[in-house]
Amino acid sequence: MPRIAVVGAGYWGPNLVRNFQGHKDCTELWVCDQSKARLDQMRTRFPGLKYTESYDEVLKSNVDGVVLATPVSTHYELARRALERGKHVFVEKPLASSAEHAKDLVSRAEAAKRTLMVGHTFLYSPPVLKVKDLIAKGELGRIFFVTTMRVNLGLHQKDVSVIWDLAPHDFSILFYWLGERPSVITATGKAFVVSGIHDVAFISAEFPSGTIAHLEVSWLAPSKLRRTAIVGDKKMAVYDDTEAIEKVKIFDRGVDFKDPETFGEFQLSYRTGDIWSPKLAQSEPLALEAGDFLKAISDGTTPKSDGLMGLRVVEALAAAQKSLEQGGVPIKL
Numbered sequence: 380m381p382r383i384a385v386v387g388a389g390y391w392g393p394n395l396v397r398n399f400q401g402h403k404d405c406t407e408l409w410v411c412d413q414s415k416a417r418l419d420q421m422r423t424r425f426p427g428l429k430y431t432e433s434y435d436e437v438l439k440s441n442v443d444g445v446v447l448a449t450p451v452s453t454h455y456e457l458a459r460r461a462l463e464r465g466k467h468v469f470v471e472k473p474l475a476s477s478a479e480h481a482k483d484l485v486s487r488a489e490a491a492k493r494t495l496m497v498g499h500t501f502l503y504s505p506p507v508l509k510v511k512d513l514i515a516k517g518e519l520g521r522i523f524f525v526t527t528m529r530v531n532l533g534l535h536q537k538d539v540s541v542i543w544d545l546a547p548h549d550f551s552i553l554f555y556w557l558g559e560r561p562s563v564i565t566a567t568g569k570a571f572v573v574s575g576i577h578d579v580a581f582i583s584a585e586f587p588s589g590t591i592a593h594l595e596v597s598w599l600a601p602s603k604l605r606r607t608a609i610v611g612d613k614k615m616a617v618y619d620d621t622e623a624i625e626k627v628k629i630f631d632r633g634v635d636f637k638d639p640e641t642f643g644e645f646q647l648s649y650r651t652g653d654i655w656s657p658k659l660a661q662s663e664p665l666a667l668e669a670g671d672f673l674k675a676i677s678d679g680t681t682p683k684s685d686g687l688m689g690l691r692v693v694e695a696l697a698a699a700q701k702s703l704e705q706g707g708v709p710i711k712l
């Protein structure tokens with residue numbers, strides 16, 4: 380039964396603490412934050428756990444797995460040190476702030492035979508799982524394109540652009556759904572509020588199968604939108620994470636192309652059939668994510684959101700950031 384330490388108890392860390400604390404397979408839970416004030420707040424909220432301000436103490440302890448919910452710029456260093464001490468590591472998204480660092484962590488984890496997992500929470504989210512199922516069963520047919528909007532009047536990050544903050548969600552979802560990684564990425568964007576930190580970006584991705592995708596991510600928007608449209612040659616679907624109940628809707632809509640057998644004109648017939656919303660499981664993604672990490676530590680299984688997924692996402696983020704900084708030139712992966 381694994382012993383776990385959650386490191387970083389700022390905005391996101393407490394959610395992870397709550398889910399590991401509530402999991403039957405987690406025998407012992409530590410919370411580590413270099414800020415005493417944060418630790419004091421956590422002690423009041425979650426009594427009975429082990430608390431420390433020192434990451435060294437965590438590394439020297441007998442905890443089996445370290446969960447990093449610290450700022451992105453610290454991920455590589457903290458994860459590398461944990462792997463060196465033989466710990467299994469869960470890193471919040473994105474895995475690292477460069478593809479080189481992400482690659483290095485993946486090879487270190489492989490060499491040390493330790494689990495490296497990345498907090499791509501949406502891979503455990505019931506609507507995302509439902510869309511994956513629809514695509515895998517061929518319900519939507521061949522996927523022509525996907526468009527996503529992840530915008531809000533959001534919290535500006537100090538150390539990364541909006542691409543590194545929000546696009547990990549959309550890239551991880553896309554790679555999971557499509558089962559492939561992009562061959563070309565282009566992006567444009569601007570840093571309107573804080574110089575040098577882009578707060579809006581428009582990203583395009585092309586996949587080897589011919590599917591294309593467009594991602595809009597922004598911390599500057601009048602309202603919160605979390606909307607993804609998936610257009611296939613059989614059906615279309617919309618996944619709207621801001622909807623309370625009907626988060627996924629399937630539209631029996633499309634255009635059928637009739638090739639003329641002679642030299643006549645081609646014909647298009649438009650289908651506008653039923654719209655339905657499938658029933659979704661009620662599970663909390665973070666609880667499933669915590670369970671996947673605990674299981675990987677106990678049984679040696681590969682978590683769904685593994686280091687390789689983390690690396691693929693970081694490669695895509697780096698390509699998008701590079702394209703944006705070079706005025707939107709296409710970057711091959």
Ligand SMILES: NC(=O)c1ccc[n+]([C@@H]2O[C@H](COP(=O)([O-])OP(=O)(O)OC[C@H]3O[C@@H](n4cnc5c(N)ncnc54)[C@H](O)[C@@H]3O)[C@@H](O)[C@H]2O)c1
Nearest residue numbers: 387388389390391392412413414448449450451471472500
């Ligand atoms: N999966 C998701 O949906 C999701 C959502 C939000 C944030 N995140 C990710 O979570 C991570 C943390 O983001 P946040 O918004 O909570 O950041 P934050 O700045 O609010 O919190 C980070 C905490 O880490 C602590 N810390 C920093 N270095 C440390 C060290 N060496 N040892 C111990 N403690 C240290 C800080 O004191 C702080 O309390 C980021 O990677 C972010 O991308 C994920």
